[in-house]
Amino acid sequence: MKIKETRINQNERLKIICELKEVDYSSMEALLESVKTKKLFKRNNYHQQKINDVIEKSIK
Numbered sequence: 001m002k003i004k005e006t007r008i009n010q011n012e013r014l015k016i017i018c019e020l021k022e023v024d025y026s027s028m029e030a031l032l033e034s035v036k037t038k039k040l041f042k043r044n045n046y047h048q049q050k051i052n053d054v055i056e057k058s059i060k
Contacts, residue, residue, distance in 0.1 A: 027054045 018025040034050035 024058065027058060030054055 014028065015025050017023075018028055031051065031054055
């Protein structure tokens with residue numbers, strides 16, 4: 001139960017930081033998810049492509 005509470009608190013803190021820094025929370029969440037995937041599959045290419053996709057999406 002403690003792990004779930006910690007995760008919820010971390011997500012809430014991330015939302016607050018994103019609002020303060022004027023960063024899109026969904027983009028940040030997508031990047032964090034790609035890091036998790038990279039660690040699981042050890043695929044650097046996937047992570048770099050995800051970063052590029054998020055940057056291009058935010059520029060448009």
